[in-house]
Amino acid sequence: MLDVRNLSTSFGHDTEKLLAIDDVSFTVAPGEILGLVGESGSGKSITLRSILGLTKRYGQVEGKVLWKNQNMNIMKNKELRRIRGSEIAMIFQEPMSSLNPLLTVGLQIDENLKAHTKLSRSARKKRSIELLDLVGIPSAADRLDDYPHQFSGGMRQRVMIAIALASEPELLLADEPTTALDVTIQQQILDLILDLSKNMNMSVIMVTHDLGVAAQTCDRIAVMYGGKLVEVGPVREILRNPQHPYSIGLLRSVPEDVAPRSELYSLPGIPPSLADRPKGCCFAPRCPAAMTKCVTDRPELQQAGNSCSVACFNPQTITSGNIA
Numbered sequence: 001m002l003d004v005r006n007l008s009t010s011f012g013h014d015t016e017k018l019l020a021i022d023d024v025s026f027t028v029a030p031g032e033i034l035g036l037v038g039e040s041g042s043g044k045s046i047t048l049r050s051i052l053g054l055t056k057r058y059g060q061v062e063g064k065v066l067w068k069n070q071n072m073n074i075m076k077n078k079e080l081r082r083i084r085g086s087e088i089a090m091i092f093q094e095p096m097s098s099l100n101p102l103l104t105v106g107l108q109i110d111e112n113l114k115a116h117t118k119l120s121r122s123a124r125k126k127r128s129i130e131l132l133d134l135v136g137i138p139s140a141a142d143r144l145d146d147y148p149h150q151f152s153g154g155m156r157q158r159v160m161i162a163i164a165l166a167s168e169p170e171l172l173l174a175d176e177p178t179t180a181l182d183v184t185i186q187q188q189i190l191d192l193i194l195d196l197s198k199n200m201n202m203s204v205i206m207v208t209h210d211l212g213v214a215a216q217t218c219d220r221i222a223v224m225y226g227g228k229l230v231e232v233g234p235v236r237e238i239l240r241n242p243q244h245p246y247s248i249g250l251l252r253s254v255p256e257d258v259a260p261r262s263e264l265y266s267l268p269g270i271p272p273s274l275a276d277r278p279k280g281c282c283f284a285p286r287c288p289a290a291m292t293k294c295v296t297d298r299p300e301l302q303q304a305g306n307s308c309s310v311a312c313f314n315p316q317t318i319t320s321g322n323i324a
């Protein structure tokens with residue numbers, strides 16, 4: 001349904017062009033949940049924003065974003081607006097800054113219904129209550145006239161999801177939807193997204209830096225580092241048999257996998273800044289398996305096994321414990 005091909009987004013001018021995402025390709029099938037995983041600054045949010053054409057105002061976007069075989073990257077704004085918020089909706093990580101503090105939540109849901117449906121005023125009100133109910137807001141009818149500050153953080157995120165669902169999107173782009181929430185509420189929101197995806201056959205791209213979140217919710221994982229996808233595959237495959245040293249490092253850093261009283265592993269070094277990306281593999285300076293070629297050449301994503309793709313000259317076939 002979504003086919004992203006060689007998507008690159010850069011900032012700045014020709015003399016100092018900073019590639020935020022570099023030659024990113026992946027697909028999302030109907031009803032599928034794809035997890036986009038990586039450290040801060042790896043390019044996850046820019047990927048989502050570039051899909052929707054939201055980076056065009058301040059960046060240069062190359063490549064194709066095929067939505068039902070139509071390239072969104074060359075669409076006029078009018079056509080894009082037809083897809084944005086209706087067929088493809090997005091929720092952001094910080095609901096307080098995405099909701100308008102001056103409008104009641106009822107008005108904000110209504111705005112989206114008005115833009116994307118032909119429902120009458122009374123039908124829109126009924127649907128707004130149904131949507132709040134659907135995302136688990138108690139006494140939904142009584143909450144329509146409340147303002148965002150009258151909701152807790154978890155409830156605000158539910159309101160954001162209700163707004164996104166107003167148009168019954170076929171694809172939901174969720175940018176770290178649970179990062180700002182405490183752990184128990186996180187779980188509820190993830191379960192909600194999972195249920196909605198199943199019940200509505202809605203595809204989801206879930207951006208997260210948390211492998212645990214990806215493991216619980218996603219069908220496939222795309223691991224991102226330095227603006228490039230470094231490993232893509234089914235969630236079970238990547239968790240059981242990661243091949244890229246960065247994926248292995250990420251998995252080793254998950255606290256749940258650490259034996260009692262042993263030290264928690266952390267990836268050495270820090271990710272390169274946009275202006276300072278290495279010529280070869282971006283991960284080479286931090287990689288325990290790096291070879292000379294990794295410093296000079298950039299590996300491309302290639303099929304590795306039946307279902308995974310890996311961008312590495314020296315993919316690992318051993319378990320994470322043996323690598324460092």
Ligand SMILES: Nc1ncnc2c1ncn2[C@@H]1O[C@H](COP(=O)(O)OP(=O)(O)OP(=O)(O)O)[C@@H](O)[C@H]1O
Pocket residue numbers: 011020038039040041042043044045046047058209273274
């Ligand atoms: N408008 C911009 N101009 C210049 N650089 C930008 C701009 N927006 C983002 N970047 C840079 O692009 C890179 C990728 O940013 P992005 O927000 O996609 O990272 P991320 O993986 O989503 O991180 P986080 O998890 O912290 O949100 C970062 O280095 C960021 O500083």
